[in-house]
Amino acid sequence: xxxxRDTSQRTSSIWKRIGVQPRGAALHSTIAEGxxxxxxxxxxEMTGLKQYEFVACLGISPATLNRRAKLxxxxxxxxxxxxxxxxxxVAIVELFEGDLQYALNWMKAECKGLGxxxxxxxxxxxxxxKAVTEMVGRLEFGVFA
Numbered sequence: 001x002x003x004x005r006d007t008s009q010r011t012s013s014i015w016k017r018i019g020v021q022p023r024g025a026a027l028h029s030t031i032a033e034g035x036x037x038x039x040x041x042x043x044x045e046m047t048g049l050k051q052y053e054f055v056a057c058l059g060i061s062p063a064t065l066n067r068r069a070k071l072x073x074x075x076x077x078x079x080x081x082x083x084x085x086x087x088x089x090v091a092i093v094e095l096f097e098g099d100l101q102y103a104l105n106w107m108k109a110e111c112k113g114l115g116x117x118x119x120x121x122x123x124x125x126x127x128x129x130k131a132v133t134e135m136v137g138r139l140e141f142g143v144f145a
Contacts, residue, residue, distance in 0.1 A: 014090055018042040020083070022090075027083070035079040037072050043082060047089060048104045049120075057085050057123040088129050091136045092119070111135065 015022040018039050020030060044054050055065055058081045068074050074082065089103070096102040107120040113135050114122060122128030137143075 014046060014086070014093065017046055018086065020086070031079045031083055032076050033079075034073040034075055035082055037069055037074070039079075040068070040074065040082065043086060046100075048100065053120065054085075057120065058082060059124050084126065084129050085123055088123060088132050088136075091133055095136050095140055113138065 012022070019042065020035070020039060021027045040054075044051055047054065049057075051065075055062070058078065060068070060078060060081075068078070089107075092103045092107060093100060096106065108118055110116045110118055114131060119132045119135070122132050
């Protein structure tokens with residue numbers, strides 16, 4: 001797939017939409033302070049995932065999610081998990097040239113290069129995120145083995 005200026009603008013708008021800087025000291029500070037609950041809500045709406053699917057990727061229980069909703073923010077560790085998920089999501093959206101629906105469909109489909117796992121199912125761990133990111137890179141450059 002070709003990464004052009006339009007794709008770069010679309011992925012920048014993903015970060016802007018959820019209200020998070022994609023890199024740098026401001027990002028570090030925001031994660032350390034904990035993302036607001038609104039970041040979580042925007043991320044769900046943007047990805048098209050159901051809340052239970054997104055929460056499963058973050059490793060957050062329903063009871064913890066309810067506490068975070070009341071508190072209005074996440075812990076730094078949870079915020080880091082949200083950031084990690086969105087980073088992988090952005091890479092997938094870039095792979096499919098900004099097609100959000102195609103990116104979502106790919107995340108939910110079994111992938112032979114990921115041991116017939118669905119990419120979405122792997123995003124709950126750092127190792128799984130790395131595997132999905134590497135798979136995206138291989139697809140981007142036409143390396144399928």
